[in-house]
Amino acid sequence: MSVKPEAASALFSGRFALATLSAPDGPAFPALVTADARVLDLRSAFSDEHLTVRALLEDWDRALGRLSALADDHGSPGYRPLADFRVRAPVEPRQVFQSGANYRQHVIDLHVAHRDPADDRPEEERRAEAAEIMDRRAAEDLPYVFIGLPSAITGPYDDVVLPDWAEKPDWELELAVVIGRPAHRVSVEEALDHVAGYTIANDLTDRATVFRRDMPQIGTDWLRSKNAPGFTPLGPWLVPAESVTDPGDLRLVLRLNGETMQDESTKDMIFDVARLVSYASQSAELLPGDLVLTGSPAGNGMHWGRLLRDGDVMDASVTGLGAQRTRCVAEVTR
Incomplete structure (x- = not known):
């Protein structure tokens, strides 16, 4: 699916972004995208027919300066309209680190929705218990991070197939952090120096499993x-x-068939981006192109009592x- 022309005036903040695109019948390629919806095939610009976005991230310090110079020359003949191309997931990570239970209100909602069948306490009491746990976590505990599979990633405009075994498929809009420099046992103060940029992820979950x-x-x-x-x-x-002034103050909005379901700020995160990246790096080495998903805010399908169905947008x-x-x-x- 190509980008609709009416959306072109507000693609993203900053002068440029990276994307992975393809012509209707062609292979995927890394592209520089400008705010006025023009794209440059970076294989030609970097004289590398096998170049990928992840390869650019492998040498991010050098690549960033070159990309900035190319963006300054966005009127050159090498640029083409974005609408001519299909937009794919921007990067192919080797590792996906996913943060769970990281939005205060969301976790309170899940605590109530996933109650033990034997727990017959009033909802108000269970919510108060969850709120106390969240406050204690922020002050004393560590993030909750687990591993996802790169094979689950698809493009931002692709259809999502709901497996026949998934009884309660749900949405989870998230801010995704893209690693640009290897990070192993980095401090909270150093963590953001290892972040190349940010993108959007919708971390679908089958609540029944x-x-x-x-x-x-x-x-x-x-x-x-x-x-x-x-x-x-992705x-x-x-x-x-x-180009992202403050990752701790971004608005996330998810609409289902035009109806707003999630509308929250990253201010509600229990552990911010720096703490998540630092924490994950204490056990694993984060590599260029890897993703750190930062958790999802309140307003998932379990909260609304309405899960995903065939035809939902x-x-x-x-x-x-x-x-x-x-x-x-x-x-x-079958």
Whole structure:
């Protein structure tokens, strides 16, 4: 799907962003996208037919200066209209780090929705308990981070196939951090120096398979509930960190068939971007192109009592990072 012309005047903040595009019948290629919806094939600009966005991130310090110079010359003949191309997920990560339970109000809602069947306390009491837990987490505890699969990633305008086994598929709009410099055991103060930029992710989850009912002592089953092919629409743009004034003050909005479901600020995050990146790096080495998903705010389908169905259309946006539109399609059972 190409970008609609009427959206071109407000693609993203800053002078340029990175994207992965393709012609209707051609291979994917890395592109520089300008705010006025023109694109430059970076394979030619960097004289590398095999160049990818991830390769640019491997040498981000050098690439950023070159990209900035190319953006200054956006009237050159090499630029073409964005509308001529299909927009794909902006980067192919090697690793996806996903933060759970990171928005205060969202976690309170989930605490209430996923109650133990034997817990018959009033909702008000359970909400108060969850609020106390969240305050204690922010002050004393560590982020909750788990691993996702790159194979779950799809483009920002691609259809999302709802597996026939997914009984309660749900949306989770998130700010996604893109790593630009290797990060291993970095401090909170150093963490943002390793961030190349930001993009949008919708981390779909099948609520019916989040917990292992057959073995409750094991806890959550993120493989089953979050990693179906296409369950992570990503993009459309990778916006450089220098163009995002404050990742801790961005508005996330998700609309389902035109009705607003999520509308929250990243101010509600319990652990900010720097703390998440630093925490993940204490155990793993974060590599260029890797993603750190920062959690989703309140307003998921469990909160509304309305899960995803065949034909649903999700419109998702994050301040300065653009917007994605995905349509849900039920899997055809063989």
